[in-house]
Amino acid sequence: MDRDPRATLQGSVNLTDQMQGPGHAAFQDRSRVLARKEERDKSHLKISGNLFIKQFLHLLTKRQLAEDIKTQYMEKVLHAVFFFGRLHKRQMRPNDFLEPSTLQTLQAKYPQSFQQYGTHLPSLTPYSILLQFGNEVVGCSTQEEMESFLREFNSAVQTAMQQQEHIMKPSNFIFRAAIVSYSFYREPQNKAGFPLFYGASLSCSGEAEREIMISILCLRTWHKAVAFAVYHGLDDLAIVFPDEVQCRAFCYSNGAFKEKPPCVKCKKMYHVDFQPSVGDTREDVQWPYGNCAENESLSKLLQGVPGLQEKVTTTDLDTYQSIEQEFASKIEASFRDQLIKLLQKKNFPLPLQFFEPQ
Numbered sequence: 334m335d336r337d338p339r340a341t342l343q344g345s346v347n348l349t350d351q352m353q354g355p356g357h358a359a360f361q362d363r364s365r366v367l368a369r370k371e372e373r374d375k376s377h378l379k380i381s382g383n384l385f386i387k388q389f390l391h392l393l394t395k396r397q398l399a400e401d402i403k404t405q406y407m408e409k410v411l412h413a414v415f416f417f418g419r420l421h422k423r424q425m426r427p428n429d430f431l432e433p434s435t436l437q438t439l440q441a442k443y444p445q446s447f448q449q450y451g452t453h454l455p456s457l458t459p460y461s462i463l464l465q466f467g468n469e470v471v472g473c474s475t476q477e478e479m480e481s482f483l484r485e486f487n488s489a490v491q492t493a494m495q496q497q498e499h500i501m502k503p504s505n506f507i508f509r510a511a512i513v514s515y516s517f518y519r520e521p522q523n524k525a526g527f528p529l530f531y532g533a534s535l536s537c538s539g540e541a542e543r544e545i546m547i548s549i550l551c552l553r554t555w556h557k558a559v560a561f562a563v564y565h566g567l568d569d570l571a572i573v574f575p576d577e578v579q580c581r582a583f584c585y586s587n588g589a590f591k592e593k594p595p596c597v598k599c600k601k602m603y604h605v606d607f608q609p610s611v612g613d614t615r616e617d618v619q620w621p622y623g624n625c626a627e628n629e630s631l632s633k634l635l636q637g638v639p640g641l642q643e644k645v646t647t648t649d650l651d652t653y654q655s656i657e658q659e660f661a662s663k664i665e666a667s668f669r670d671q672l673i674k675l676l677q678k679k680n681f682p683l684p685l686q687f688f689e690p691q
Contacts, residue, residue: 415450532629566622
């Protein structure tokens with residue numbers, strides 16, 4: 334039976350009314366707000382990447398370093414910054430971060446970073462690369478030396494930010510680690526002193542980006558015991574360190590480092606001598622397990638002190654060997670699967686490949 338054309342017309346009118354009604358207007362408003370936020374986030378990422386690259390380049394050029402060391406560090410920084418541009422909802426290319434002349438110079442000198450940012454994964458965030466440089470190249474061994482080194486870099490970035498046409502708040506600087514931590518082990522038989530092992534909070538922005546980077550770090554960079562703690566964060570199954578291990582964190586604000594107690598999640602993940610010990614009393618904090626600087630710091634400690642890992646246990650009284658066994662049988666595969674799923678959502682090519690500087 335033929336439909337009444339008047340009914341079809343009336344249906345079209347009703348649909349038009351719905352599309353132009355309050356619900357449709359609200360949808361358009363939300364879309365506009367989301368688009369503005371994405372554009373603002375992209376602008377922050379662009380400025381942050383540009384400034385971090387320039388200041389790190391300045392850091393390298395003012396020191397008398399072998400060319401292979403300069404290449405190794407600059408390639409890692411460029412690749413990491415470009416990688417986060419690739420992950421952004423509005424994908425960014427290297428030419429979004431750099432002016433044509435600078436782009437041309439760096440691309441000719443460090444081609445691998447430009448070729449592999451969209452196919453290979455970084456092993457560190459930019460600020461953690463800076464920490465590594467401060468420790469391994471500059472030779473910062475004391476708290477005062479490292480704080481001075483980081484303060485100089487942070488101040489240079491902030492000064493450059495203030496000279497930008499569109500001034501950005503320091504809190505919007507994407508590659509800035511708000512928290513820096515160090516850990517150490519007072520070996521009972523060693524009276525000569527002990528090295529400090531530094532870590533930074535996750536210096537990247539975006540929920541997906543953080544989840545991807547935490548999976549990478551647990552899979553590729555951090556010690557297996559730290560990956561175990563991150564994996565069991567929701568289970569209250571913590572890593573227990575010997576009494577001689579201490580961990581301290583500092584918040585950088587207004588040109589100074591101030592002591593910061595551990596957050597709720599860190600206290601759940603690690604039974605260690607935190608100083609100061611009184612921490613965040615809120616039920617939870619917004620960042621994911623694995624975000625805090627303590628993870629990298631404790632990981633470096635376990636990797637850097639021979640024999641220490643064997644003294645680590647869990648709150649279930651498991652030995653370190655059982656931690657390694659669970660990592661091999663379950664945890665490693667879990668982080669790998671999670672990372673693959675997250676990367677697929679970003680249309681990042683597989684299989685997993687990791688960036689290695691020349």
